[in-house]
Amino acid sequence: MNHWPFIIAAYAITIVGTLAVLGASFVRMRRAERRADALTRRD
Amino acid sequence: MFRGWPSRPLRTARGPLIPRRAVHIFANPARFLSIARPLTPWLGWPGLLLIATGLVSGLFLTPPDYLQGESVRIMYAHVPAAWLGMAGWSGIAVASLMQLIWRHPLAAVAARAIAVPGALFAAICLLTGSIWGRPTWGTWWEWDGRLTSMLVLFFLYIAYIALSSAGAERGSNDRVSAIFGVVGAANIPIIHYSVEWWRTLHQGQSIGLAGSKIDGSILWPLPLTTLGFTLLFAAIVLMRMRAMLAEAKVEARLKRMASE
Numbered sequence: 001m002n003h004w005p006f007i008i009a010a011y012a013i014t015i016v017g018t019l020a021v022l023g024a025s026f027v028r029m030r031r032a033e034r035r036a037d038a039l040t041r042r043d
Numbered sequence: 044m045f046r047g048w049p050s051r052p053l054r055t056a057r058g059p060l061i062p063r064r065a066v067h068i069f070a071n072p073a074r075f076l077s078i079a080r081p082l083t084p085w086l087g088w089p090g091l092l093l094i095a096t097g098l099v100s101g102l103f104l105t106p107p108d109y110l111q112g113e114s115v116r117i118m119y120a121h122v123p124a125a126w127l128g129m130a131g132w133s134g135i136a137v138a139s140l141m142q143l144i145w146r147h148p149l150a151a152v153a154a155r156a157i158a159v160p161g162a163l164f165a166a167i168c169l170l171t172g173s174i175w176g177r178p179t180w181g182t183w184w185e186w187d188g189r190l191t192s193m194l195v196l197f198f199l200y201i202a203y204i205a206l207s208s209a210g211a212e213r214g215s216n217d218r219v220s221a222i223f224g225v226v227g228a229a230n231i232p233i234i235h236y237s238v239e240w241w242r243t244l245h246q247g248q249s250i251g252l253a254g255s256k257i258d259g260s261i262l263w264p265l266p267l268t269t270l271g272f273t274l275l276f277a278a279i280v281l282m283r284m285r286a287m288l289a290e291a292k293v294e295a296r297l298k299r300m301a302s303e
Contacts, residue, residue, distance in 0.1 A: 003113035003178050010171040011098060014120035018094075021163050022087075022275065025282040032289035039296045 070147045072288055079281045087278035093271025100264040108261060117175040119264050122250075123272035124168040128196060129231055131161025131276070132224075135203065136231075139224030149284075151217060154224055155207045156283035160276055162200035169193055180244055188241030192234040199227045 101119035108115035134157045141150035172190065173183045184190065203223055210217025238247045249256045250265075257265075 001178050006114055006174050006178050007102070007116050010117040010120055010174045011102070013170050013174075014124065014167050015098075017163055017167050018272070018275065021160050022279055025160075025279045025286070029282040029286040029289070032286040032293065036289040036292045036296075039293055 070145070070149050072149060075149060076285065076288065079285055083278050083281045083285070086274045086281065090271045090274030090276075090278060093267050094275065095271075097264040097267030097269075097271055100267065105261050105264060111179055114175055114178045115261060117171055119268045121168060121171040121175060122265060123269045124164045124171060125193070126269060127272055127276050128161060128165035128168050128193065129234060130273075131157050131164060132196060132199065132228060133231060134280075135161065135224040136228035139221040142221045143218065143225070151207075151221065152284050152287050153280070154221070155211065156280045156287060158200060158204045158207060159283070160279045162197060162204060164272075164276070165193065165197040165200055169197060176244075185244045187244040188237035189234065189245035192230060192237045196230055196234060199230060203227065 097119055101116050105116070107113045135154045138150045138154035138157070141147050142154065169190075172193070176185070177183050203220060206223055207217060207220040210220050238245050250262075255262055
């Protein structure tokens with residue numbers, strides 16, 4: 001049995017999942033902090 | 044959001060069990076943010092670099108295992124995911140305990156911030172383990188002690204996310220999800236000892252404090268990916284905590300503006 005398709009699938013799931021949660025967390029943080037900063041500047 | 048700061052530390056007859064200052068020094072959101080903002084990139088970038096180095100090394104620089112063949116390379120992704128799935132829940136349990144004892148709102152924020160990345164790494168552990176199992180054991184899934192207890196951990200994460208999200212929407216001091224976080228930690232030793240209690244399909248412990256049963260020529264990229272994923276996990280948790288604190292600040296400010 002050729003193991004490489006299994007290895008590639010496992011790595012792809014790990015990399016895509018990690019980058020997805022990293023990207024989503026980063027975007028949420030930037031958006032929330034920008035809104036908070038904008039409100040602070042308005043005061 | 045930041046109401047309910049601790050009024051009293053735990054006390055014994057001789058005085059505070061733990062000095063109040065030592066316990067609460069990082070519980071102030073402003074002080075936390077002053078540390079978290081510079082720390083986030085210092086955790087994230089080295090984490091990404093270590094992960095890339097470890098995964099590429101594991102793919103191209105290590106030899107195949109004499110028994111498992113090439114599929115042993117899945118270990119470099121699977122083991123850190125398993126570690127983070129379990130460490131994540133341990134973090135939730137500690138933060139929940141701090142929330143219950145000292146009523147730190149920041150502890151509740153930390154527990155909620157850990158839940159999603161923790162669930163993700165538990166899922167990655169299950170999926171990569173299943174993919175590893177097919178060429179190694181000849182099956183995608185078996186109701187083995189380790190696999191089943193890890194699946195239970197994933198379901199605990201999903202339940203915790205649902206509970207804590209509902210609590211956050213109500214805006215209440217969410218004791219139910221904190222209690223759930225502490226009680227759910229009972230599954231962690233079950234996962235750890237499952238390979239000793241029920242010797243079915245999953246291999247026994249290969250790496251421990253006393254050493255490793257894995258040959259050094261195969262093992263060396265594993266500490267790189269484990270440390271790298273751990274640093275990145277910490278950066279993700281900090282990002283999510285910063286987002287939650289900023290969202291709470293915006294919400295409080297908007298409520299105040301509406302009432303003026």
